[in-house]
Amino acid sequence: MSAAPTPSRRVPAPDLAAWLGVAPFFVFAAMFLIAPTAWLLVGAFQDRDGAFTLANIVRLGQPSIRLSYWLSLEVSTASAGLGALLGLALALAALRGGLPSWLRPTLMTFSGVASNFAGVPLAFAFMATLGRLGLVTALLRNIGVDLYAHGFNILTFWGLTITYLYFQIPLMMLVVTPAIDGLRHEWAEAAEMLGASSWQYWRMIALPILWPSVMGAALLLFANAFGAIATAYALTGSSFNIVPILLYAQIRGDVLHDTNLGYALAVGMLAITGASNLAYLALRSRADRWLR
């Protein structure tokens, strides 16, 4: 230390009050977020006697479990892909389509509500809409389109996907709106001055800039669908065997007859949602360069 006069400056002692203030947060995180997850992680790599093993992970490959993962991946991919595409289209139409300005806040408020309207009530709503006795099913039958005669069923893959879109599309709109707002008008003007058509502007400027945001958002939607259980469970009971429903049955009654395999099932889910979230964060930080 130099001899510079620092009369009013207090020596920074360990800031006890501040550490005391953040302590509850860290204790909470350790006890109710980290420790429970770590417990499963450790258990997934142990055999019955507690010795290290990779056998549980390997056994995730058995046909019934693999089928569950496959089904989950399909539903999540379909609902994330379609949700991202339709959400982007809707957001672009609402924000850049030259529509009246009252539409934007209306859509955003509705998106906030709809993206939080999930779980059991959402399943009820779609039963009442597209179930056997649902209003839309009946209306379509009246005009000669019998959905159920054509093999549609709300309790199947497409039924679940259409239901998931109800929170996926609004979520996409919320996530992608800042990116669309980040498209500066100057860029469109500059492109136009250089002789670019509207199509060229979108294809060569706007979409490449939006791309990381859209991909990132799609991954977010994917993780969102992959971890969801309540809607699927309320809609299909345990007949539609996606991973969360299998895990639910495992927690309830050890249907796999193997505790450690159950841990591995959970850790497999965690790995997938974790990876897609990490990729989302990476893509978002790339996309944010354009938003400064």
Place this chain on the structure above:
Amino acid sequence: MKRGHLGAWLAVALGGIYFLAPLVATFEFSLRMRRGEYSFDAYRVVFASGNFQASFLYSTIVALVTIVVAALIVVPAAYFVQLRLPRLRAIVEFITLLPLVIPAIVLVFGFIRLYGSSSALPLTATSLGTDALLTFGYVGLGLPYMYRSVDAGLRAIDVRTLTEAAESQGAGAATILFHIILPNIRSAILSGAFLTFAIVIGEFTFASLLDRPAFGPYLQLIGASRAYEPAALAVMAFALTWACLGLIQLVGGAPAPGVRR
């Protein structure tokens, strides 16, 4: 430009149909209980049901306790991170994102194993202990929203000046936190609270696997056993979500875009 206009209207109209049809259909379905005419019978039956009242009351209480606990954990942490421990910001923000990464069903599985009746801290052995576990689970679910809301609220006020002014008057850290900071970020805490309430009130996974008599499992049970009541309950749930999100706008702290459950 004319064509773009038309395409945009078409997109919004189709979106509108997709999003409004289930609401209309659900409402219409909920009125069909009496044969041959529309009535509010399904709603009457639901409201009169003891299980509805008990489970809704239970979930409301859990939600309120969750909000208080979440605020007590988050506000001091966010305040001290902002003012005196900025180097902790990255790790704190990372932790607040964890509940979005860890699926609820995975987390509750860990709870059951870690705090099960044969463990060192057998919270699930008593019903009060399980209630506490459910509440902590919900604090976790709400953590990303509560933290971001409070953090944004703290950024919007001049925390340093307020703190220094109070310190110069001889106030201690607790006094500053509860009498100066808290009232100034009330609307931020309220937005976090309403969002937490909307998420927690009908939550199914935690409540069902911890065997709590909450609203979510009640909804699921009714869905599996009744015809018209589920539609009525869905209408109510949608209205409740709308009310919570509407109240957030009313208190003036709209959630940052991109928040998600």
